[in-house]
Amino acid sequence: MKRDSIYCGAMLLLLTGCAVGPDYSRPALDLPQTYVAQPEQHYQLQDIQNNWWTVFHSDELNALIEQAWRANPSIASAEAALRAAQENVYAQQGYFLPTVQAGYTPQRTKLAGNQGGNSPGLQGNGSVISTGEATPVIYNFHTAQVTVGYTPDVFGANRRQVESLEAQRQAQGLQLEAAYITLASNIVAAAFQDGLLRQQIDLTRHIIASSQTALELAERQHRAGYISRQELATQQGALAQARQLLPPLQKQLEQNRDLLRVLAGIRSDQQVPAFELARFQLPEQLPLTLPSQLVEQRPDVRAAEALLRSASADVGVARAARLPQFAITGTAGGTASQFGQMFWNSGKFFELTANVTQTLFDGGTLKHREKAADQALQGAVATYRSTVAAAFQNVADVLHAIDSDAAVLAAAQEADTAAGTALELALRQHAHGAVDRMELIAAEQNKRQAELTLAQAKAGQLEDAAALYQALGGGWWHRSEGEKYE
Numbered sequence: 001m002k003r004d005s006i007y008c009g010a011m012l013l014l015l016t017g018c019a020v021g022p023d024y025s026r027p028a029l030d031l032p033q034t035y036v037a038q039p040e041q042h043y044q045l046q047d048i049q050n051n052w053w054t055v056f057h058s059d060e061l062n063a064l065i066e067q068a069w070r071a072n073p074s075i076a077s078a079e080a081a082l083r084a085a086q087e088n089v090y091a092q093q094g095y096f097l098p099t100v101q102a103g104y105t106p107q108r109t110k111l112a113g114n115q116g117g118n119s120p121g122l123q124g125n126g127s128v129i130s131t132g133e134a135t136p137v138i139y140n141f142h143t144a145q146v147t148v149g150y151t152p153d154v155f156g157a158n159r160r161q162v163e164s165l166e167a168q169r170q171a172q173g174l175q176l177e178a179a180y181i182t183l184a185s186n187i188v189a190a191a192f193q194d195g196l197l198r199q200q201i202d203l204t205r206h207i208i209a210s211s212q213t214a215l216e217l218a219e220r221q222h223r224a225g226y227i228s229r230q231e232l233a234t235q236q237g238a239l240a241q242a243r244q245l246l247p248p249l250q251k252q253l254e255q256n257r258d259l260l261r262v263l264a265g266i267r268s269d270q271q272v273p274a275f276e277l278a279r280f281q282l283p284e285q286l287p288l289t290l291p292s293q294l295v296e297q298r299p300d301v302r303a304a305e306a307l308l309r310s311a312s313a314d315v316g317v318a319r320a321a322r323l324p325q326f327a328i329t330g331t332a333g334g335t336a337s338q339f340g341q342m343f344w345n346s347g348k349f350f351e352l353t354a355n356v357t358q359t360l361f362d363g364g365t366l367k368h369r370e371k372a373a374d375q376a377l378q379g380a381v382a383t384y385r386s387t388v389a390a391a392f393q394n395v396a397d398v399l400h401a402i403d404s405d406a407a408v409l410a411a412a413q414e415a416d417t418a419a420g421t422a423l424e425l426a427l428r429q430h431a432h433g434a435v436d437r438m439e440l441i442a443a444e445q446n447k448r449q450a451e452l453t454l455a456q457a458k459a460g461q462l463e464d465a466a467a468l469y470q471a472l473g474g475g476w477w478h479r480s481e482g483e484k485y486e
Contacts, residue, residue, distance in 0.1 A: 019156025021316020043288035048475035060273035071265025085169040145333025157320035164313035171306035181474035195277030196459040211239040297473030304387040311380035318370040412457040419450035
Protein backbone atom coordinates (compact mmCIF):
# COMPACT_ATOMS: atom_id res chain seq x y z
CA MET A 1 0.00 0.00 0.00
CA LYS A 2 2.85 2.35 0.86
CA ARG A 3 4.58 1.49 -2.40
CA ASP A 4 1.40 2.33 -4.35
CA SER A 5 1.13 5.70 -2.61
CA ILE A 6 4.72 6.52 -3.50
CA TYR A 7 4.11 5.47 -7.11
CA CYS A 8 0.94 7.59 -7.40
CA GLY A 9 2.73 10.58 -5.89
CA ALA A 10 5.57 10.23 -8.37
CA MET A 11 3.16 10.03 -11.30
CA LEU A 12 1.28 13.10 -10.02
CA LEU A 13 4.56 14.98 -9.88
CA LEU A 14 5.31 14.01 -13.45
CA LEU A 15 1.90 15.17 -14.63
CA THR A 16 1.85 18.48 -12.78
CA GLY A 17 5.41 19.48 -12.04
CA CYS A 18 6.52 23.08 -11.66
CA ALA A 19 7.30 25.86 -14.11
CA VAL A 20 10.95 26.84 -13.99
CA GLY A 21 12.10 30.29 -14.96
CA PRO A 22 11.11 33.76 -13.74
CA ASP A 23 7.49 34.58 -12.99
CA TYR A 24 6.63 37.82 -14.77
CA SER A 25 6.36 41.07 -12.84
CA ARG A 26 6.17 44.55 -14.35
CA PRO A 27 9.49 46.43 -14.13
CA ALA A 28 9.62 49.40 -11.79
CA LEU A 29 8.86 52.65 -13.60
CA ASP A 30 9.76 56.16 -12.49
CA LEU A 31 6.65 57.93 -13.78
CA PRO A 32 6.38 61.74 -13.75
CA GLN A 33 3.62 63.48 -11.83
CA THR A 34 2.69 65.69 -14.79
CA TYR A 35 3.27 65.57 -18.53
CA VAL A 36 4.70 69.11 -18.77
CA ALA A 37 6.08 71.41 -16.11
CA GLN A 38 3.67 74.32 -16.51
CA PRO A 39 0.87 73.76 -19.02
CA GLU A 40 -0.70 76.99 -20.21
CA GLN A 41 -3.94 75.41 -21.33
CA HIS A 42 -6.58 74.15 -18.94
CA TYR A 43 -7.47 70.50 -19.41
CA GLN A 44 -10.16 68.37 -17.86
CA LEU A 45 -9.32 64.94 -16.48
CA GLN A 46 -11.70 62.73 -18.40
CA ASP A 47 -11.88 59.37 -20.07
CA ILE A 48 -11.60 59.11 -23.84
CA GLN A 49 -14.41 57.64 -25.90
CA ASN A 50 -13.52 55.00 -28.46
CA ASN A 51 -14.98 57.07 -31.32
CA TRP A 52 -13.21 60.25 -30.23
CA TRP A 53 -13.23 61.78 -33.74
CA THR A 54 -16.96 62.45 -33.40
CA VAL A 55 -16.08 65.44 -31.18
CA PHE A 56 -15.28 67.36 -34.39
CA HIS A 57 -18.96 67.03 -35.46
CA SER A 58 -18.47 65.91 -39.07
CA ASP A 59 -20.83 63.23 -40.36
CA GLU A 60 -18.72 62.87 -43.51
CA LEU A 61 -15.62 62.22 -41.42
CA ASN A 62 -17.42 59.66 -39.25
CA ALA A 63 -18.69 57.78 -42.30
CA LEU A 64 -15.26 57.79 -43.95
CA ILE A 65 -13.59 56.27 -40.88
CA GLU A 66 -16.23 53.56 -40.64
CA GLN A 67 -15.64 52.82 -44.32
CA ALA A 68 -11.88 52.63 -43.71
CA TRP A 69 -12.26 50.18 -40.84
CA ARG A 70 -14.18 47.85 -43.13
CA ALA A 71 -12.00 48.13 -46.22
CA ASN A 72 -8.45 49.22 -45.33
CA PRO A 73 -5.98 46.40 -46.12
CA SER A 74 -3.76 47.20 -43.14
CA ILE A 75 -6.65 46.35 -40.81
CA ALA A 76 -7.27 43.08 -42.62
CA SER A 77 -3.56 42.26 -42.38
CA ALA A 78 -3.46 42.97 -38.63
CA GLU A 79 -6.60 40.91 -38.05
CA ALA A 80 -5.10 37.96 -39.94
CA ALA A 81 -1.90 38.25 -37.91
CA LEU A 82 -3.98 38.18 -34.72
CA ARG A 83 -5.86 35.08 -35.82
CA ALA A 84 -2.56 33.38 -36.69
CA ALA A 85 -1.19 34.23 -33.23
CA GLN A 86 -4.30 32.76 -31.63
CA GLU A 87 -3.96 29.55 -33.63
CA ASN A 88 -0.35 29.25 -32.47
CA VAL A 89 -1.59 29.38 -28.87
CA TYR A 90 -4.15 26.65 -29.57
CA ALA A 91 -1.50 24.53 -31.29
CA GLN A 92 0.87 24.77 -28.33
CA GLN A 93 -1.91 23.98 -25.85
CA GLY A 94 -2.38 20.70 -27.68
CA TYR A 95 0.88 19.44 -26.19
CA PHE A 96 -0.82 19.22 -22.80
CA LEU A 97 -2.82 16.27 -24.13
CA PRO A 98 -1.67 12.85 -25.32
CA THR A 99 -1.19 12.17 -29.01
CA VAL A 100 -3.05 9.18 -30.42
CA GLN A 101 -2.04 7.63 -33.72
CA ALA A 102 -3.52 4.64 -35.55
CA GLY A 103 -1.55 2.66 -38.07
CA TYR A 104 -2.13 -0.23 -40.41
CA THR A 105 0.71 -1.92 -42.29
CA PRO A 106 -0.04 -4.64 -44.87
CA GLN A 107 3.03 -6.57 -46.03
CA ARG A 108 3.65 -9.25 -48.66
CA THR A 109 6.97 -11.10 -48.45
CA LYS A 110 8.75 -13.74 -50.51
CA LEU A 111 11.37 -15.82 -48.70
CA ALA A 112 13.99 -17.78 -50.62
CA GLY A 113 13.26 -21.48 -50.32
CA ASN A 114 16.92 -22.52 -50.14
CA GLN A 115 17.33 -20.59 -46.87
CA GLY A 116 14.81 -22.67 -45.00
CA GLY A 117 12.82 -19.58 -44.09
CA ASN A 118 9.58 -19.68 -42.17
CA SER A 119 6.77 -17.18 -42.55
CA PRO A 120 4.77 -15.94 -39.57
CA GLY A 121 1.79 -18.22 -39.22
CA LEU A 122 3.13 -20.66 -41.84
CA GLN A 123 5.67 -22.82 -40.03
CA GLY A 124 7.89 -25.37 -41.81
CA ASN A 125 10.46 -25.36 -44.55
CA GLY A 126 9.71 -24.91 -48.19
CA SER A 127 8.89 -28.16 -50.01
CA VAL A 128 11.55 -29.83 -52.12
CA ILE A 129 10.65 -30.51 -55.71
CA SER A 130 12.05 -33.32 -57.89
CA THR A 131 14.93 -31.17 -59.07
CA GLY A 132 16.17 -30.87 -55.50
CA GLU A 133 15.40 -27.15 -55.20
CA ALA A 134 13.28 -25.75 -52.32
CA THR A 135 10.13 -23.86 -53.23
CA PRO A 136 10.16 -20.15 -52.15
CA VAL A 137 7.68 -19.17 -49.45
CA ILE A 138 5.32 -16.28 -50.18
CA TYR A 139 3.15 -14.95 -47.38
CA ASN A 140 1.10 -11.88 -46.30
CA PHE A 141 1.48 -10.11 -42.98
CA HIS A 142 -0.91 -7.55 -41.45
CA THR A 143 -0.21 -5.26 -38.50
CA ALA A 144 -2.67 -2.76 -36.97
CA GLN A 145 -1.81 -0.73 -33.91
CA VAL A 146 -2.74 2.31 -31.85
CA THR A 147 0.05 4.37 -30.30
CA VAL A 148 -0.52 6.83 -27.45
CA GLY A 149 2.29 9.24 -26.61
CA TYR A 150 2.43 11.69 -23.74
CA THR A 151 5.11 14.13 -22.63
CA PRO A 152 4.60 15.17 -18.99
CA ASP A 153 5.25 18.88 -18.48
CA VAL A 154 7.34 18.21 -15.39
CA PHE A 155 9.36 21.43 -15.38
CA GLY A 156 6.77 23.63 -17.11
CA ALA A 157 8.45 24.02 -20.49
CA ASN A 158 5.15 23.74 -22.31
CA ARG A 159 3.37 26.02 -19.84
CA ARG A 160 6.04 28.65 -20.36
CA GLN A 161 5.79 28.21 -24.13
CA VAL A 162 2.01 28.71 -23.98
CA GLU A 163 2.57 31.74 -21.74
CA SER A 164 4.98 33.18 -24.31
CA LEU A 165 2.65 32.60 -27.25
CA GLU A 166 -0.33 33.96 -25.32
CA ALA A 167 1.64 37.13 -24.60
CA GLN A 168 2.51 37.40 -28.28
CA ARG A 169 -1.19 37.04 -29.10
CA GLN A 170 -1.98 39.87 -26.70
CA ALA A 171 0.72 42.00 -28.31
CA GLN A 172 -0.74 41.30 -31.74
CA GLY A 173 -4.22 42.24 -30.51
CA LEU A 174 -2.89 45.52 -29.14
CA GLN A 175 -1.09 46.18 -32.41
CA LEU A 176 -4.43 45.73 -34.13
CA GLU A 177 -5.95 48.31 -31.79
CA ALA A 178 -3.05 50.63 -32.55
CA ALA A 179 -3.69 50.10 -36.27
CA TYR A 180 -7.32 51.16 -35.81
CA ILE A 181 -6.30 54.27 -33.86
CA THR A 182 -3.55 55.21 -36.31
CA LEU A 183 -5.85 54.74 -39.29
CA ALA A 184 -8.54 56.95 -37.73
CA SER A 185 -5.95 59.59 -36.81
CA ASN A 186 -4.50 59.61 -40.33
CA ILE A 187 -7.94 60.06 -41.87
CA VAL A 188 -8.78 62.87 -39.45
CA ALA A 189 -5.51 64.66 -40.27
CA ALA A 190 -6.07 64.19 -44.02
CA ALA A 191 -9.63 65.52 -43.72
CA PHE A 192 -8.37 68.65 -41.92
CA GLN A 193 -5.74 69.05 -44.60
CA ASP A 194 -8.38 68.68 -47.31
CA GLY A 195 -10.44 71.50 -45.77
CA LEU A 196 -7.38 73.71 -45.32
CA LEU A 197 -6.16 73.22 -48.89
CA ARG A 198 -9.58 74.03 -50.30
CA GLN A 199 -9.70 77.24 -48.31
CA GLN A 200 -6.14 78.12 -49.32
CA ILE A 201 -6.98 77.54 -52.97
CA ASP A 202 -10.09 79.72 -52.71
CA LEU A 203 -8.21 82.57 -50.99
CA THR A 204 -5.29 82.28 -53.44
CA ARG A 205 -7.69 82.61 -56.36
CA HIS A 206 -9.06 85.79 -54.79
CA ILE A 207 -5.51 87.10 -54.41
CA ILE A 208 -4.78 86.28 -58.06
CA ALA A 209 -7.97 88.05 -59.15
CA SER A 210 -7.02 91.13 -57.09
CA SER A 211 -3.51 91.08 -58.54
CA GLN A 212 -4.96 90.82 -62.04
CA THR A 213 -7.17 93.83 -61.38
CA ALA A 214 -4.22 95.73 -59.95
CA LEU A 215 -2.14 94.96 -63.04
CA GLU A 216 -4.88 96.11 -65.38
CA LEU A 217 -5.13 99.34 -63.42
CA ALA A 218 -1.36 99.76 -63.50
CA GLU A 219 -1.31 99.24 -67.27
CA ARG A 220 -3.86 102.01 -67.73
CA GLN A 221 -1.86 104.29 -65.43
CA HIS A 222 1.33 103.49 -67.32
CA ARG A 223 -0.28 104.26 -70.65
CA ALA A 224 -1.51 107.54 -69.17
CA GLY A 225 1.97 108.31 -67.87
CA TYR A 226 1.07 108.25 -64.17
CA ILE A 227 3.46 105.43 -63.22
CA SER A 228 6.82 104.28 -64.51
CA ARG A 229 7.70 101.09 -66.31
CA GLN A 230 9.37 99.85 -63.15
CA GLU A 231 6.15 100.22 -61.15
CA LEU A 232 4.28 98.35 -63.88
CA ALA A 233 6.86 95.55 -63.79
CA THR A 234 6.41 95.33 -60.02
CA GLN A 235 2.71 94.68 -60.46
CA GLN A 236 3.42 92.11 -63.15
CA GLY A 237 5.81 90.34 -60.81
CA ALA A 238 3.25 90.39 -58.00
CA LEU A 239 0.66 88.72 -60.25
CA ALA A 240 3.17 86.09 -61.39
CA GLN A 241 4.09 85.29 -57.77
CA ALA A 242 0.42 84.93 -56.83
CA ARG A 243 -0.17 82.59 -59.75
CA GLN A 244 2.80 80.45 -58.70
CA LEU A 245 1.07 79.71 -55.41
CA LEU A 246 -1.95 77.98 -56.96
CA PRO A 247 -0.52 74.90 -58.81
CA PRO A 248 1.34 73.50 -55.76
CA LEU A 249 -1.82 73.86 -53.66
CA GLN A 250 -3.88 72.09 -56.30
CA LYS A 251 -1.29 69.32 -56.50
CA GLN A 252 -1.31 68.91 -52.71
CA LEU A 253 -5.11 68.77 -52.72
CA GLU A 254 -5.25 65.97 -55.29
CA GLN A 255 -2.45 64.02 -53.60
CA ASN A 256 -4.19 64.39 -50.25
CA ARG A 257 -7.43 63.12 -51.76
CA ASP A 258 -5.51 60.16 -53.19
CA LEU A 259 -4.31 59.49 -49.64
CA LEU A 260 -7.86 59.66 -48.33
CA ARG A 261 -8.96 57.09 -50.91
CA VAL A 262 -6.16 54.69 -49.97
CA LEU A 263 -6.82 55.08 -46.25
CA ALA A 264 -10.54 54.51 -46.71
CA GLY A 265 -10.04 51.55 -49.04
CA ILE A 266 -11.77 53.33 -51.94
CA ARG A 267 -10.81 52.86 -55.59
CA SER A 268 -8.97 55.65 -57.36
CA ASP A 269 -11.96 56.27 -59.65
CA GLN A 270 -14.32 56.82 -56.72
CA GLN A 271 -14.94 60.07 -54.88
CA VAL A 272 -14.33 60.96 -51.26
CA PRO A 273 -16.14 63.76 -49.43
CA ALA A 274 -15.00 67.34 -49.94
CA PHE A 275 -14.34 68.75 -46.46
CA GLU A 276 -14.72 72.36 -45.36
CA LEU A 277 -12.42 73.58 -42.63
CA ALA A 278 -15.04 75.90 -41.16
CA ARG A 279 -17.45 73.03 -40.54
CA PHE A 280 -15.14 71.24 -38.11
CA GLN A 281 -15.73 72.14 -34.47
CA LEU A 282 -12.91 72.24 -31.97
CA PRO A 283 -13.82 70.57 -28.63
CA GLU A 284 -14.54 73.13 -25.94
CA GLN A 285 -12.56 71.12 -23.40
CA LEU A 286 -9.64 68.92 -24.32
CA PRO A 287 -9.18 65.68 -22.35
CA LEU A 288 -6.30 64.59 -20.20
CA THR A 289 -5.60 61.48 -18.15
CA LEU A 290 -3.37 60.91 -15.14
CA PRO A 291 0.22 59.99 -16.03
CA SER A 292 -0.17 56.75 -14.10
CA GLN A 293 -3.00 55.76 -16.44
CA LEU A 294 -1.03 56.30 -19.63
CA VAL A 295 0.86 53.01 -19.35
CA GLU A 296 -2.49 51.22 -19.18
CA GLN A 297 -4.09 53.13 -22.05
CA ARG A 298 -1.42 53.34 -24.73
CA PRO A 299 -1.63 50.25 -26.96
CA ASP A 300 2.04 50.53 -27.92
CA VAL A 301 3.07 50.49 -24.27
CA ARG A 302 0.78 47.56 -23.50
CA ALA A 303 2.10 45.69 -26.55
CA ALA A 304 5.70 46.29 -25.43
CA GLU A 305 4.81 44.89 -22.02
CA ALA A 306 3.19 41.84 -23.62
CA LEU A 307 6.37 41.17 -25.58
CA LEU A 308 8.31 41.59 -22.34
CA ARG A 309 6.09 38.95 -20.74
CA SER A 310 6.78 36.68 -23.72
CA ALA A 311 10.54 37.15 -23.32
CA SER A 312 10.26 36.31 -19.61
CA ALA A 313 8.45 33.07 -20.42
CA ASP A 314 11.07 32.20 -23.06
CA VAL A 315 13.70 32.15 -20.32
CA GLY A 316 11.71 29.41 -18.60
CA VAL A 317 11.48 27.46 -21.85
CA ALA A 318 15.25 27.63 -22.34
CA ARG A 319 15.92 26.72 -18.72
CA ALA A 320 13.58 23.71 -18.81
CA ALA A 321 15.37 22.40 -21.91
CA ARG A 322 18.48 21.83 -19.78
CA LEU A 323 16.60 19.59 -17.33
CA PRO A 324 15.60 15.91 -17.74
CA GLN A 325 13.04 15.23 -20.46
CA PHE A 326 10.26 12.72 -19.85
CA ALA A 327 8.13 10.75 -22.32
CA ILE A 328 5.58 7.95 -22.03
CA THR A 329 4.56 5.80 -25.00
CA GLY A 330 2.01 3.02 -25.15
CA THR A 331 1.29 0.81 -28.15
CA ALA A 332 -1.39 -1.86 -28.58
CA GLY A 333 -2.45 -3.78 -31.65
CA GLY A 334 -2.63 -7.03 -33.46
CA THR A 335 -0.70 -8.92 -36.10
CA ALA A 336 -1.48 -11.94 -38.27
CA SER A 337 -0.96 -13.40 -41.70
CA GLN A 338 -4.66 -12.90 -42.47
CA PHE A 339 -6.50 -9.62 -41.99
CA GLY A 340 -9.38 -11.10 -40.02
CA GLN A 341 -7.04 -12.79 -37.53
CA MET A 342 -5.18 -9.67 -36.38
CA PHE A 343 -7.24 -9.26 -33.23
CA TRP A 344 -7.41 -12.87 -32.18
CA ASN A 345 -5.91 -13.38 -28.77
CA SER A 346 -2.93 -15.06 -30.33
CA GLY A 347 -2.15 -12.00 -32.46
CA LYS A 348 -2.56 -9.22 -29.90
CA PHE A 349 0.41 -7.31 -28.53
CA PHE A 350 1.10 -4.21 -26.43
CA GLU A 351 4.07 -2.17 -25.29
CA LEU A 352 4.40 0.50 -22.57
CA THR A 353 7.57 2.57 -22.48
CA ALA A 354 8.70 5.32 -20.12
CA ASN A 355 11.71 7.34 -21.15
CA VAL A 356 13.87 9.83 -19.27
CA THR A 357 16.74 11.60 -21.01
CA GLN A 358 19.25 14.10 -19.73
CA THR A 359 21.71 15.91 -21.95
CA LEU A 360 25.21 15.43 -20.61
CA PHE A 361 27.18 17.21 -23.29
CA ASP A 362 26.05 19.39 -26.22
CA GLY A 363 28.97 21.76 -26.62
CA GLY A 364 27.25 24.38 -24.47
CA THR A 365 24.29 24.80 -26.85
CA LEU A 366 21.52 24.70 -24.24
CA LYS A 367 23.46 26.82 -21.77
CA HIS A 368 24.08 29.56 -24.30
CA ARG A 369 20.46 29.45 -25.46
CA GLU A 370 19.40 30.15 -21.89
CA LYS A 371 21.89 33.01 -21.67
CA ALA A 372 20.56 34.36 -24.97
CA ALA A 373 17.02 34.22 -23.58
CA ASP A 374 18.20 36.10 -20.46
CA GLN A 375 19.74 38.82 -22.63
CA ALA A 376 16.61 39.01 -24.77
CA LEU A 377 14.64 39.54 -21.57
CA GLN A 378 16.93 42.40 -20.55
CA GLY A 379 16.50 43.91 -24.00
CA ALA A 380 12.73 43.61 -23.72
CA VAL A 381 12.83 45.43 -20.37
CA ALA A 382 14.83 48.26 -21.94
CA THR A 383 12.45 48.39 -24.92
CA TYR A 384 9.46 48.57 -22.60
CA ARG A 385 10.95 51.44 -20.60
CA SER A 386 11.91 53.22 -23.81
CA THR A 387 8.36 52.83 -25.13
CA VAL A 388 6.96 54.29 -21.91
CA ALA A 389 9.36 57.25 -22.13
CA ALA A 390 8.42 57.83 -25.77
CA ALA A 391 4.72 57.76 -24.86
CA PHE A 392 5.18 60.48 -22.24
CA GLN A 393 7.29 62.49 -24.68
CA ASN A 394 4.53 62.15 -27.29
CA VAL A 395 1.90 63.53 -24.90
CA ALA A 396 4.21 66.32 -23.72
CA ASP A 397 5.03 67.31 -27.32
CA VAL A 398 1.35 67.49 -28.21
CA LEU A 399 0.55 69.57 -25.12
CA HIS A 400 3.37 72.00 -26.00
CA ALA A 401 2.06 72.17 -29.57
CA ILE A 402 -1.45 72.94 -28.31
CA ASP A 403 -0.09 75.73 -26.11
CA SER A 404 1.80 77.10 -29.11
CA ASP A 405 -1.32 76.79 -31.27
CA ALA A 406 -3.22 79.03 -28.86
CA ALA A 407 -0.59 81.77 -29.16
CA VAL A 408 -0.39 81.42 -32.95
CA LEU A 409 -4.17 81.50 -33.30
CA ALA A 410 -4.48 84.57 -31.07
CA ALA A 411 -1.88 86.41 -33.14
CA ALA A 412 -3.52 85.31 -36.41
CA GLN A 413 -6.93 86.48 -35.19
CA GLU A 414 -5.46 89.86 -34.24
CA ALA A 415 -3.83 90.18 -37.64
CA ASP A 416 -7.06 89.18 -39.37
CA THR A 417 -9.06 91.68 -37.31
CA ALA A 418 -6.56 94.43 -38.09
CA ALA A 419 -6.57 93.59 -41.81
CA GLY A 420 -10.36 93.56 -41.79
CA THR A 421 -10.45 97.00 -40.13
CA ALA A 422 -7.93 98.35 -42.63
CA LEU A 423 -10.00 97.02 -45.53
CA GLU A 424 -13.19 98.54 -44.13
CA LEU A 425 -11.49 101.93 -43.76
CA ALA A 426 -10.03 101.67 -47.25
CA LEU A 427 -13.49 100.96 -48.68
CA ARG A 428 -14.91 104.02 -46.96
CA GLN A 429 -12.03 106.25 -48.04
CA HIS A 430 -12.22 104.94 -51.58
CA ALA A 431 -15.92 105.70 -51.67
CA HIS A 432 -15.12 109.31 -50.74
CA GLY A 433 -12.17 109.50 -53.12
CA ALA A 434 -9.58 109.65 -50.34
CA VAL A 435 -7.62 106.61 -51.62
CA ASP A 436 -7.20 105.27 -55.10
CA ARG A 437 -8.19 101.90 -56.44
CA MET A 438 -4.66 100.51 -56.09
CA GLU A 439 -4.59 101.11 -52.33
CA LEU A 440 -7.98 99.43 -51.98
CA ILE A 441 -6.73 96.37 -53.87
CA ALA A 442 -3.66 96.21 -51.62
CA ALA A 443 -5.92 96.28 -48.54
CA GLU A 444 -8.02 93.45 -49.99
CA GLN A 445 -4.92 91.35 -50.62
CA ASN A 446 -3.66 91.95 -47.08
CA LYS A 447 -6.99 90.73 -45.78
CA ARG A 448 -6.77 87.55 -47.88
CA GLN A 449 -3.24 86.90 -46.64
CA ALA A 450 -4.42 87.31 -43.05
CA GLU A 451 -7.25 84.86 -43.70
CA LEU A 452 -4.71 82.36 -45.10
CA THR A 453 -2.63 82.61 -41.95
CA LEU A 454 -5.74 82.30 -39.77
CA ALA A 455 -6.88 79.18 -41.65
CA GLN A 456 -3.49 77.56 -41.14
CA ALA A 457 -3.63 78.35 -37.42
CA LYS A 458 -7.12 76.85 -37.09
CA ALA A 459 -6.09 73.72 -38.99
CA GLY A 460 -3.04 73.34 -36.77
CA GLN A 461 -5.22 73.60 -33.69
CA LEU A 462 -7.57 70.92 -35.00
CA GLU A 463 -4.72 68.59 -35.95
CA ASP A 464 -3.04 68.87 -32.56
CA ALA A 465 -6.34 68.29 -30.76
CA ALA A 466 -6.75 65.05 -32.71
CA ALA A 467 -3.12 64.15 -31.95
CA LEU A 468 -3.87 64.52 -28.23
CA TYR A 469 -6.67 61.94 -28.41
CA GLN A 470 -4.30 59.56 -30.18
CA ALA A 471 -1.42 60.24 -27.76
CA LEU A 472 -3.64 59.44 -24.78
CA GLY A 473 -4.52 56.01 -26.17
CA GLY A 474 -7.51 56.58 -28.44
CA GLY A 475 -10.11 55.04 -26.10
CA TRP A 476 -9.70 51.51 -27.49
CA TRP A 477 -10.50 50.00 -24.07
CA HIS A 478 -14.14 51.11 -24.44
CA ARG A 479 -14.83 48.93 -27.43
CA SER A 480 -17.50 46.32 -26.83
CA GLU A 481 -16.49 42.84 -25.70
CA GLY A 482 -17.14 41.45 -29.17
CA GLU A 483 -14.73 43.98 -30.68
CA LYS A 484 -11.87 43.71 -28.21
CA TYR A 485 -8.76 41.90 -29.32
CA GLU A 486 -6.78 41.61 -26.10
